[in-house]
Amino acid sequence: MLSFQPDRSQYPQPGPDGRLEVDLETGKYLKLWQGPNHPGITGNMSVELTVCGDEVVEGKTHVGYLHRGFEKLMERRTFIQVFPIVCRVCVPEPDFNEYCYAAAVEELAGIEVPEMATWMRTLILEMGRFNSYMMFLGGISGSLGLGLVGQWMTYVRDLMLDRFEELTGARIYHMFILPGGVRGHLPEGFAARMEEVLQTAEKYLADVDRVMFSNSVFRLRTEGVGVIDPALFERFGVTGPNARAGGVVKDVRKDSPYLVYDQLDFIPASGKDSDIFTRVKVRRADIDNSIGLIRQILEKMPKSGPVMARLPNVLHWKIPRGETYIKGECSRGEYGYYMVTDGSGYPRRINVRGPSYTHAMALLEHLIPGTNISDVAALMVSLHTYPPEIER
Amino acid sequence: MSLREVLTPFTAWKHVLDAPVTIPDPIGREAAERYRGFHQNDMETCIGCGTCEAICQNGAIDMVPVEGQVTEKGDSGLRPMIDYGRCCWCALCVDVCMTGSLTMSNEYTWVDTDPDAFRFIPGLEEPWKDKEAGYRREGGRELSGTKRSHMGELAPALRGDNFSEICAGFTREEAILEADRCVECGLCVATCPAHMSIPDYIAAVRDQDYDRGLQLLYETNPFSEVCGRICTHKCETSCAALHEGDPIAIRWLKRHIIDNVPMERRLELVGGAKPANGHRVAIVGAGPGGLTAAYDLAREGCAVTVFEALAAPGGMMRYGIPEYRLPYDALDRDVAVIQAMGVEIRCNMRVGRDIALDDLKRDHDAVILAIGLQMGRGTRIPGSEGPGVEKAVDLLRRITAGEDVPVPERVVVIGGGNVAFDIARSMARLQKATHGTVGVTLTALEDRAHFLADAEELIEGAEEGVEIIDKRGPQEVMRDASGAVTGLRSWAVTSIFDDQGRFAPAYDQADERVHEGAMVIEAIGQMADVSLLGAELTEALDWNRGRIAIDAGFRTSEPWLFAVGDAVKGPDVINAVADGHRVAQSVMERVSLQEGIS
């Protein structure tokens, strides 16, 4: 209805090297930096827009504002010393790093993790996914001027952080999943307190449904906007909710079950319109999945048992030469660790594969031309981008 | 787009009167029970091993001396200082802590205007010092092994009637596992009298670099075959790993290295002596102290001659320690390396009988006395004079020499030290081989928990059929009309030391027992035979409570004469080795000085 139909023919086309020749001197074009300080940007990243009027002709993603060289730092640390830094690759959902790293080490070192630990890990990952979506809902509503949802979600996320705190001993960087298992059992009465949080969350989410999804402004600005052609998914490495919103039900939890996901019941959320609205809707449904999964895990998990495998002395831990790839379904899609060992006490190479790497770079740059300036923020956020996993 | 979708969002207004969910004053909010907050350290439990520093991936921890913390056996006296400008609260330091002293409170607010305040030593004065809540690692120490690696041993049934070596030594797999447990803190090094490079040679086992391991052993100890088997291994009593598990089997790892380097390779690795320096040194006694000094001096280029009274070198290592603990060929290999340095060992040369001490003085630049404690002490109880009562050291010497010793069906041993067990277990073997049964009773003043012998002696002795009776004081050796020994009469011990801590055993005379036996063996201590000195020298020397007086450099009051080993210091092989090095150094100083004069 209000969607914008530009006439691309009047704009220059990028050359074979990907560069767009735009003469700013003509006054026809304007460079506009969206970010790194911008409410519509998730985290430390910016999009360099070239606009003509209010239409965007080109967008380039810039990252590096938070580059700490994690992959290099990992090569300089012993296998146990890597464990505390991996979580820092991703603030909103750090636990995937801990899980993927631990699982990669365990596989290459031949360590069997106790069953209890795999349940605990699954619980942590779902709690992390829940929180990541809380931030996402806040972000997408914020990028469309609906700040209220962000406030609610911050509160709900904080309640979940309380559960993280009592379970793992920390709120953000939990450092709870380490090679060999996890650091502890559930505290006394944890399940009851978790249930309280989940019920509070459900109450707030019902409000979100009313305020966001049954909101004509939100729908007008997201329906039919930022459509990704499902034919692009494979070429652009689109995974997770972004793909599921386009009818491609990619979910590593189902496609290649890890931890205890094969013992849990859930149907990955999906949609078919592949626009911003559907992507948000899919994530909203995935939150319900996470809530259900947390309940199932707490009900089905063993009540006792060891949570740590016997490790060799970690001060001299050497792992034989080998390489592996461990992946999982994080809130944004396929998250994975590619690890190469050379027989020494240090990893030879670790490469972190975050879904934002493809979503916010090649895909976003492909989607941006032709959009309206005011839609860029929502488009970018709807891809659910966490820049640190691009620049690591 | 319906009207409903225009109006529904306004339902949010229903929250307008809700109480705010924010906490008005977050300062003082209690964190969760297992929150990883500021560090705590129990200063008394901490041993300053520095493992926390080693694991800290942020480089946030320094080990620093702390007032009131004393550097002593098993405690470096250092304590961790944490730089909160670097710490990431991962708690690996807590998880890896060898004693469990390092923990975290759940305290997380700390305001200070001085940035240096945040570089602090937990365990001193911080307000959260004694707070109960906070991160503690679940279960025990998980990040380094707590259980000692298995080692093969001869089963009691297979060893009871022979003198075959009991311990098989680690296999490579077992040794690597055991070496892996070491955290390389080095607390053991101070406890070892010879200050062997223990963490380094354990690392060599881990790296499977036995050549490097052997070179490290020889830097401080030419008796690794011996010490790898029978060392009193006091190092293991200051091992950081013992606080929440088994101490590292340092002794067996040493043996493992030497087991894995063939003789020819040892000689290659140790290398030859320096060119002859023209100095001549005589050493009286081929025990560990004398031979260690001989080894050092020979490597320095001295012409060293060792005069040994008995038929073979080794002293107590050969004639005291039974073969099942230390096979003679193992000792021979250690001695062979020493001989390869050019040391001449002249056996069956008793100084004072076969050659005069004066002759040695005349022909050498220095003489070292390393005569050991060869004479057994007697109990002097009634009936202890005469046949049927033996001294443990005499019997052990005769067994080694292959002489016939009487083997009655029942024997009583007095004493609870290692020598008592050596003779008890040797006699048990002879009995088993001769009679098919064991009849050895070992009585000691101490209660079981305070026996002077190593714990494994009690276990293995009992396995071999030695009856161990604690808290018995010998009163009389019982003899029949013909004078033959029939047993030992003893009273129960009520206390060993008096109020002032002096040795003064008290007995319950009502609790009297007779331990039946045709032989009573006294194993209550030894003394030196100093008759070789002769009256004139005995008179000239300074003495200290019945022992030749020496200074820190093992010099006697006569400038040409040095003394080392059990006769002047004791109490074990590794101390003798350590002192052997020191006396060699003193001798070198003396001969170099002489050189300067001439």
Added chain:
Amino acid sequence: MRDLHANLKTRHALGPFEPRRANLGFVTVPAERLRGLLTELRDVHGFTHLVLLTAVDWMEDGLFQLTYLMNDRAGDRTLGVRVMLNRDEAVGEDMHDLWPTAATYQRELKEMFGIDFPGSPRVDEEFILEGWTDLPPYRRDFDSLAYSQQTYAERPGRVTHDPRAHMKSKLYPEG
């Protein structure tokens, strides 16, 4: 996976198959056969998803390893295709026409490892680093510790003691 390897082996001059798990394996292919192999994997065998492209520096062997991790979602199979490049003149083949996302990976590899991919869009543009003049930092011969020591000041006042040496100085300084 073994069947697939047997099928492709001769045509693409593959090295031996190195299984890691039932659904993950690795194989090395000569650089000149890479495009053919990737295209066939993508178009014929269902490996449509390029999971990642990254490099491993085998400095001691003078080689860079490029790893193309290929995923067949329907079959739940992942194949790591390795290409070994001469480290001194590392040039990889541009694959952005097969997967546009490859351009991002290639741009990063150029910046972080110094591996060139001629023809890859914007391959010379700064990606993460800004004004970097040192060695490509993810190369093994770039010493990040030395770099940080040269670039940043240590906070003064930090002194530590080795327990073993400290005990020696206190208990037996003479040796």
